[in-house]
Amino acid sequence: MIRDSRLYAIELDETIYSFSGDRLDRIVDLKDIEGDKWFISDMQKAVTKTMTIEAPVRYAEVMVRRKLQESGEFEEPVSIITHWKKKKGKNTTDIFFTALPTRLFYHYFDQIGEHEDSVILFPLFAVLYCVLKMMRHQNPVAIVFQHSRYADLIIGTKKRVYYANRCVAFDTSEEQISALWDMVRTDIKNVETDNRIKVAEVLFLNWIDSGAEPDRWKDMESEFYSMEEEAILFNGKEHHLSFLKALRMLSGVRGISSRKEKTFYYARKWAPYLNALFFLAGLLLLGGYFLYNQKVDSLQKDLMALEGKKAAIQMQAKQDIPQIEYKNTLSFVKDLAFYQRAPSYKDVVNDISDARSSDMKVDVLKMDYSKDEMMVEIFGKVKAPFDMAYKGYQTFVEILTQKGYTVKNSRFNTEISTSEFLIKLTKRIQ
16 A cells, blocks of 8 residues: 655644654654644644624634633634635624634744744644545534544534534543543534434544544434544554544645745645656757757758749849829828827727726717817716715816817716716817
8 A cells, every 4th residue: 555655743632743654653842853744733722613603704703703702712812713614694604613822823833934844734623624525425424533531523514514622521531531422422412403404424533542432322313434544653553543544635725834835845845746847848848949950951941942933033024013003002001090190999998097086987988080180978977976076077177188188068967976977078180
């Protein structure tokens, strides 16, 4: 089996691990892993959940931040990482997010910035959400990642997230882990009741310190699965983990690192392939250069032969060329010269656009050309109070006059909030 060559750093329960190939190791700091990597973190004091917010989609994060602080979940400035959001009603938005103290949020970005290599950062629930989308299930499913005394839960379909939460036990004793699974079951049942849905499947992910999976809950109709596990070495012992399989599904798009960090990561990753591509392109260009030179030499020889034939024909041509009347041609040339001097429709439209205010709308534009001048008739409306409308119209006329137009007729009529104007202009054609 071909293994993923990517380097991973995994932060769970205040412990950092490095993972590559089939080895998992506990490390002290992110800098202990050399090379470009993906950094998956539960972000320590982060809270992940779903909310329905009374606000448009673009203001959802602002309202979430305010609600979290008003409810007392955070007593300091908070940052929001949005995983998914969708308009629910005219002024209502569903959002699935991870929230954490702003100081901690910037701590992670500072940590990445100080690292010599490129690092793409992923919140833990971004991994679970990616698994949910990859399942492509039409009916709601639940994904549970149990590690230490925690169980991270997400419920949804490929298009919607109904619920997300972290359940916590007091310790890792068998009794507390059993109680932890009861919390998970209760959450799933409550989501089914609140949203009038049935969770079709429950998928379990495990870690090196996961407890035993629960007995199948008898009061649930869901089907229960464990994600395929893979064998890895940790502390000299073989473990079978499924969470690492979930990491394989992760896309770099889900990372929250800066665009520059992502660009550096993929540029270095694809550099060997790009170098090979450029080398191949160089060979093709070099080959094309030699072929081109050969073709040029051949064409030069053909050209010399044709020039010789042309000279011979010119020597033989002795008959006089008859005179031809060129009046029609001369008239056509004069017309072309006139059209070249005359302002184009585009020029007139640009002049009008430069002169009009933002409240003015041109409904009719008529242009006629005579022998030495152009006539322009403009009809439009101004949706603004009279003072503003008339002032804008005066400015409009003044700018067109500066551009060489002469006002022949000007009419400005106003109503309560809308004014109409009709202006006739001329401009000489030089």
